[in-house]
Amino acid sequence: MxxxxxxxxxxxxxxxxxxxxxxxxxxxxxxxxxxxxxxxxxxxxxxGASRIFRLSYPDRVYIDLAREARELWRELENTTGTALLTVTGGVDHGDDPQLDVLAAGLGAAGVPHSWLTPDEAAERWPGIRFDTRALFHPDSGRLHADxxxxxxxxxxxxxxxxxxxxxxxxxxxxxxxxxxxxxxxxxxxxxxxxxxxxxxxxxxxxxxxxxxxxxxVTQEQPAHFRARLPEDTWPSFGHRVGGAYGGTYGLATPGEGIKVGFHGVGPEVDPDHRDYAPEPAQLAALREYARTWVPGVDPDTFTPISCTYTTxxxxxxxxxxxxxxxxxxxxxxxxxxxxxxxxxxxxxxxxxxxxxxxxxxxxxxxSPRTATGASSEAPAEPRQPVVGL
Structure with missing residues (x-):
């Protein structure tokens, strides 16, 4: 050897x-x-072909890391002659007080953002249903993963x-x-x-x-839904909802439709022994979510996606x-x-x-980490649960 x-x-x-x-x-x-x-x-x-890029964190450590990454993505594009990062703007909505925490964090870090009424958001993005105010962050976009x-x-x-x-x-x-x-x-x-x-x-x-x-380690199960509106008009988006599936995210995947998924709720798996098949109840819930909250897609025309989360x-x-x-x-x-x-x-x-x-x-x-933050012997900073890729 x-x-x-x-x-x-x-x-x-x-x-x-x-x-x-x-x-x-x-x-x-x-x-x-x-x-x-x-x-x-x-x-x-x-x-895959799409991941969300955003600076929209309430936490300065992550915001600064994303800012550094943005500069390096542009450098990588120049070095390799490859288009990777597309700025589309992003929007978060939902009846969740953590959106105020997010807005405060963005303001403290000098990240551009603004609040929109439901009518203003719906006029700008008719493919998404808004029933609460929405937080717009114009620097967000998507990366081509592959x-x-x-x-x-x-x-x-x-x-x-x-x-x-x-x-x-x-x-x-x-x-x-x-x-x-x-x-x-x-x-x-x-x-x-x-x-x-x-x-x-x-x-x-x-x-x-x-x-x-x-x-x-979980097997996550988003899907690409056929877009009823031009793909280049969609922002990246996060929706903070209650219920079994918590937060959702979405973004356009040019040529493949609109990617919509629940965040981090897939079944636990062994990464070497996965079936890659969507869990039927979760897929049905995702299609119903799309039918209710994403009118700009056809919930009956879709392609399931399979990937792993390690959290x-x-x-x-x-x-x-x-x-x-x-x-x-x-x-x-x-x-x-x-x-x-x-x-x-x-x-x-x-x-x-x-x-x-x-x-x-x-x-x-x-000390071992805990679900509330940094370690079991030091109080954790209050941080917003992350929604979206």
Whole structure:
């Protein structure tokens, strides 16, 4: 069995791992990116044609991370000659006091936003039903997911990274604070650092090396509905509703219709043993939601979508390092927009140990995360539940 020596091995060729490989390689490090499946696979959380981009968080940490990501997305577009980010504007609505918290956070961070009456919102976006005031944020839009991952890998390769698909990592062996062996069926890599950006597979690969919080892996089941109105007139949107399915989100997917989904309520799954089939009751509820709240789509003409979410109890990401092992997981539901900035954070962790906000630690404050916020021994900041991709 062969062995190669590199500075950093990145495990996981989805969006986060690809972003980390780009950021590491552009700093002049020798990098290999290992992905277990073929290019363009649909087994994880980074595939498809559309993800929401937004600055609309009540939390300054996430707003600043999204701002950084926006600049890096534009740089990536220029570097690769690929159109990735389309600004469409975004709108949140619903009878939820958390919208006031969101508006306050946007105002404190200087993010453009405005309130619209139901009639004003309906006139602007007749494809969506509004029965309460709506919060408009003009800088929101959509990212093309498949093109984004390809562009990140292309930029990484151009900067010198070796990108290898269909190369599953069988184990990671820590030999010291600055030495790790990453084993595959065809050889091993000796590196100073490994970045494990495997999301749903984090427990299996690095759970024995890093004290991860509980990770919930679910199979989410949005759908593309046929648009009755031109796709280029739609904003990204979030709707905060009560009931079993909580919040919903939506956006146009040009050529495929309007993507509408419930947020984070799919059945728990093993990522290696999924059926990819929509759960009938949830699909029926989604179609009824579209019929009631999204009059601009045909609820009877649709294509189901399947993807995984990997979430922590507090919905914050895990961006941490123990010895030579850097781990990145818990992004699903709202992580895609941040990809190039997350790559920068992971490169910092790998190369000089610079840590981001402590909420992203695997166990902030040395204690397990709780569903209310950062850790069981420190009070959590009040943060709005995240709705939408």
């Amino acid at each position: 062969s062995r190669s020596d590199v500075d950093v091995v990145v495990v996981g060729g989805g969006g986060v791992g690809s972003a980390a490989a780009w950021q590491l390689a552009r700093r002049g490090r020798s990098v290999v990116l290992l992905e277990q499946f073929a290019a363009g696979h649909t087994r994880g959380a980074s595939h 093109r984004s991952v390809r562009a990140l890998q292309s930029a990484a390769a151009s900067a010198g990274a070796l990108v290898r698909h269909e190369t599953p990592v069988t184990s990671i062996e820590v030999l010291g604070d600055d030495t790790v062996l990453v084993h595959t069926d065809t050889g091993s890599y000796r590196a100073r650092r490994v970045v494990a950006a495997v999301n749903a597979w984090a427990n299996a690969l690095v759970g024995a090396l890093v004290p991860l919080p509980p990770l919930r 922590t109890p507090d919905a914050d990401f895990v961006l941490d390092r123990v010895g030579p092992v850097v781990v990145a997981t818990g992004f699903s539901g709202h992580g895609f927009k941040f990809l190039p900035a997350l790559g920068r954070v992971l490169a910092d962790l790998a190369l000089d140990g610079t840590r981001p906000d402590r909420r992203f630690a695997a166990h902030p404050g040395g």
